[in-house]
Every structure is written in C-alpha cells, then in structure tokens.
Amino acid sequence: MTEEDGFQAFKSLWSRSIRPDGIMVTDELITRGVIRGIISHGVKVPEELCIASQVGYVSENPFAIGVIQVQMDVVEQASRLVQMMFERLAGGSVSESRILLSPKIYNPFGEEV
Numbered sequence: 001m002t003e004e005d006g007f008q009a010f011k012s013l014w015s016r017s018i019r020p021d022g023i024m025v026t027d028e029l030i031t032r033g034v035i036r037g038i039i040s041h042g043v044k045v046p047e048e049l050c051i052a053s054q055v056g057y058v059s060e061n062p063f064a065i066g067v068i069q070v071q072m073d074v075v076e077q078a079s080r081l082v083q084m085m086f087e088r089l090a091g092g093s094v095s096e097s098r099i100l101l102s103p104k105i106y107n108p109f110g111e112e113v
Contacts, residue, residue, distance in 0.1 A: 006033025014041055022050040024070075028062070035064055046109055066108040072101050 006025065013020060014037065025031040031053040043049050045065050052068035062069075080099045087093070 001027060001030050003029050003033035003036070006030035007036045008033075010034045010037030010041075014043070020049070022052070025051070025053045028053060028055055031063065031067065035067070038065060068108070069106040071104045071106075073104075077101055 006027075006029070009030075010023075010033070013023070023034060025034055031051070034051065038045060038049065038051070045051060045067075050068065051065075052070055053063075055062070055069045055071050056074065057071060077099060
C-alpha cells in the first residue's frame with residue numbers, strides 16, 4: 001500500500017454519513033496519506049478525530065499533525081523469532097506458539113484521548 005492509498009481510504013471513510021471518531025493505521029507511509037486527507041478536509045485533531053499509527057521508532061514529531069504513535073520492539077520480536085527457528089532446526093519443539101510484546105505509546109496530547 002502507498003501514501004496515496006491512505007489518502008483515498010481516508011476520503012472514502014470521511015464521505016460516509018457516519019464518520020469514525022478514531023483511526024488506527026498500521027503503516028507509517030499509509031498514515032502520511034491519511035494525514036493528507038485529514039488536512040485537505042479541514043478535520044480538527046483530536047477534537048473531531050483521533051489518529052494512531054504503528055511506527056518503527058517513536059520520535060517527537062514525525063507527522064504534520066498530532067498522531068498517537070504505537071511502537072512494537074521489532075528487535076525483540078526478531079530475536080524471539082530467531083530463537084524459535086533455532087529450536088525448530090535443532091529438532092525440538094517451539095516453546096512459544098505466539099509472541100506477545102508490550103507496545104511503547106507516545107501521546108503528543110499528553111493526556112488520554
């Protein structure tokens with residue numbers, strides 16, 4: 001998916017008679033397109049719409065508007081996956097069937113929204 005896909009998806013969502021009060025996006029590039037849509041429609045964040053995005057790394061202000069950032073530790077995830085692979089290659093059974101990670105959350109509004 002591309003930034004343009006995010007833009008078109010937002011336009012489609014916002015053209016409906018019932019609009020969301022929050023959007024969770026799972027990709028930073030798509031988030032940029034959603035933000036373009038938000039800005040072009042004059043939507044006020046967070047008053048009219050709250051937006052959260054999964055990000056690779058939390059940073060102070062990577063987007064043009066306030067976005068709640070949700071970061072999963074990809075290094076920890078990769079480490080656990082490699083450990084599972086080596087257990088399997090050694091002929092053993094995998095100790096975990098799923099990996100649960102706690103996200104880091106950055107809220108630019110400094111409050112619960």
